[in-house]
Amino acid sequence: MSNSRTALIIGVGPGLGMSMARRFGREGFRVALVSRSDTRHDAYLADLASRGIDASAHVADVTDRSRLIAILGEIRRDGDVAVAYYGPGPVQQPVPITEIDIATAQSAFDWVWPAVEVVRAVLPGMLDRGDGALLFAGGLSSVRPMPMLGHLALATAALRNYALTLNAALAERNVYVGTLTVGGLVERGDIHAMVTADPARFGSPEGHTLDPDRLADTAWDMYRDRDRAEEVFDAFAGS
Numbered sequence: 001m002s003n004s005r006t007a008l009i010i011g012v013g014p015g016l017g018m019s020m021a022r023r024f025g026r027e028g029f030r031v032a033l034v035s036r037s038d039t040r041h042d043a044y045l046a047d048l049a050s051r052g053i054d055a056s057a058h059v060a061d062v063t064d065r066s067r068l069i070a071i072l073g074e075i076r077r078d079g080d081v082a083v084a085y086y087g088p089g090p091v092q093q094p095v096p097i098t099e100i101d102i103a104t105a106q107s108a109f110d111w112v113w114p115a116v117e118v119v120r121a122v123l124p125g126m127l128d129r130g131d132g133a134l135l136f137a138g139g140l141s142s143v144r145p146m147p148m149l150g151h152l153a154l155a156t157a158a159l160r161n162y163a164l165t166l167n168a169a170l171a172e173r174n175v176y177v178g179t180l181t182v183g184g185l186v187e188r189g190d191i192h193a194m195v196t197a198d199p200a201r202f203g204s205p206e207g208h209t210l211d212p213d214r215l216a217d218t219a220w221d222m223y224r225d226r227d228r229a230e231e232v233f234d235a236f237a238g239s
Helices: 016-026 041-050 065-078 102-111 113-129 152-173 190-197 212-225
Strands: 005-010 030-035 055-059 080-086 132-139 175-183 230-234
Touching (some): 005 016, 005 065, 016 030, 016 080, 016 212, 030 041, 030 065, 055 065, 065 080, 102 113, 102 152, 113 132, 113 152, 113 175, 132 152, 132 212, 152 175, 152 230, 175 212, 212 230
Parallel strands (some): 005 030, 005 080, 030 055, 080 132, 132 175, 175 230
């Protein structure tokens, strides 16, 4: 396994995370899945195996730093991490931006710090090999004011800026960094399932959904072409 290329998928879910795993697996990568719970791991691994994709699954809450570091070390021992995708989102409820205090603002960054930890773990190996890629998924509030997201918009903007600045810093060292800026309900994802299950509460998602396979195809194109650091998907444009 030491010579296998690994695509590390952090924050795997049934939507974009699994689409990323399938897309990179189809290109010959071994896939390492990381999520908070192992509840769906058997189904994920069976799905990937049915497509001829070698995969492993690992449990780590990204906000548990010691556990995350341990799992990243375990994955790196199984093979070189050639691509790392960071896709978890905040689980907090938004606090109105006009009502936040410093502690609330700081709490939004609980899911940004693990992204830094992932980079810290895998980037040295990429630099040593002279090749690699870091991919992130963020939110539309990083480029468009969305008051309904409250304090969470602060962290979304920070993650986007981190990715873009990393890309600029690493451009001459053959390590690519890109970010998917996602504005819409990602089909097959948990939030999409919640919204569609209760349209009386959340309204109709019609016209505001995104196909995770299309997003994953774009991520692959960005990784392969390395000609842009960001793609914006806005299902709310014009609404």
